[in-house]
Amino acid sequence: EIVLTQSPDFQSVTPKEKVTITCRASQNIGRSLHWYQQKPDQSPKLLIKYASQPFSGVPSRFSGSGSGTDFTLTINSLEAEDAAMYYCHQSSNSWTFGQGTKVEIK
Amino acid sequence: EVHLVESGGGLVQPGGSLRLSCAGSGFTVSTNYMTWVRQAPGRGLEWVSIIYIDGNTYYADSVRGRFIISRDHSQNTVFLQMNSLRPEDTAVYYCARGDYNAYFDYWGQGTLVTVSS
Numbered sequence: 001e002i003v004l005t006q007s008p009d010f011q012s013v014t015p016k017e018k019v020t021i022t023c024r025a026s027q028n029i030g031r032s033l034h035w036y037q038q039k040p041d042q043s044p045k046l047l048i049k050y051a052s053q054p055f056s057g058v059p060s061r062f063s064g065s066g067s068g069t070d071f072t073l074t075i076n077s078l079e080a081e082d083a084a085m086y087y088c089h090q091s092s093n094s095w096t097f098g099q100g101t102k103v104e105i106k
Numbered sequence: 107e108v109h110l111v112e113s114g115g116g117l118v119q120p121g122g123s124l125r126l127s128c129a130g131s132g133f134t135v136s137t138n139y140m141t142w143v144r145q146a147p148g149r150g151l152e153w154v155s156i157i158y159i160d161g162n163t164y165y166a167d168s169v170r171g172r173f174i175i176s177r178d179h180s181q182n183t184v185f186l187q188m189n190s191l192r193p194e195d196t197a198v199y200y201c202a203r204g205d206y207n208a209y210f211d212y213w214g215q216g217t218l219v220t221v222s223s
Contacts, residue, residue, distance in 0.1 A: 032208060034210075036210075038151075043213040044151065044202075044213055046209060046212075055211065087151055091207065091208040094153070094164070095153040096153060097152065099150050100150045
């Protein structure tokens with residue numbers, strides 16, 4: 001099973017600050033890495049597909065990068081509405097998720 | 107507009123069975139990859155099962171042999187039959203549409219399954 005490890009587990013950030021979340025895969029997954037946002041009491045929403053392609057309607061402040069085993073989700077100029085859990089997800093071999101990163105607004 | 111609505115959750119005793127449904131609208135379930143993902147209380151996301159366009163099905167090790175995914179074209183619905191339920195199966199179960207059996211682009215609101223005596 002491919003294990004995805006996100007860091008950090010928790011981040012407290014002030015509005016307009018830049019947020020960086022990393023996701024490391026236990027083996028090479030190419031670019032088969034996707035990012036989701038889940039707000040409290042809501043279902044997950046797709047943000048980024050295939051490491052760097054934004055999903056339709058996602059604000060431009062969200063971007064992704066990486067390939068192989070190391071990936072990054074960046075939120076430029078954080079807004080209050082971005083407070084949420086963020087999960088990475090791989091589809092290279094079966095499907096697994098990272099443990100999640102909680103982003104809190106200071 | 108793509109929309110998914112799950113139903114069928116509830117309280118069931120250990121060893122019992124439950125059938126979840128996920129009704130799709132705005133697209134055709136049988137011409138898309140459809141998946142179930144669960145989330146235990148206060149925990150992260152866990153992939154459960156997927157049904158391919160060609161009908162092939164796949165399961166997480168934790169549910170293989172106990173859960174069965176299926177679909178009905180006439181109802182535009184995907185199902186998850188859950189047998190021999192265990193307390194560790196307690197979770198919100200989400201259905202989602204898969205694109206190229208890779209990422210999951212649209213999700214339902216989830217249905218809560220509680221396994222307890």
